[in-house]
Amino acid sequence: MTLSTKPGAVTRLTVNIGPRTAEALNWLATEEGITNTEALRRLVAVGYLVTRKVREEDVAVLLRKGDQTQQILIP
Numbered sequence: 001m002t003l004s005t006k007p008g009a010v011t012r013l014t015v016n017i018g019p020r021t022a023e024a025l026n027w028l029a030t031e032e033g034i035t036n037t038e039a040l041r042r043l044v045a046v047g048y049l050v051t052r053k054v055r056e057e058d059v060a061v062l063l064r065k066g067d068q069t070q071q072i073l074i075p
Contacts, residue, residue: 050074 003011017025029039053059054074061072 003013025036025039025043028034028043029036032039032042034042050061051074054061061074063070063072
């Protein structure tokens with residue numbers, strides 16, 4: 001299925017998600033004070049950015065906490 005990419009177009013989409021995905025979506029929406037729709041938009045935008053960068057520019061995704069760094073592998 002191809003979704004509309006016309007500027008200003010809105011596409012309605014029905015998806016099935018499991019409990020872990022629902023929990024993550026609800027957590028982000030609650031934490032940020034936004035709707036589940038906006039939370040999903042943000043998560044898709046981040047996923048798209050990270051996946052494109054990793055695949056097209058051979059970049060690494062790193063999480064840093066204090067003096068520890070962990071590489072996140074994106075399939």
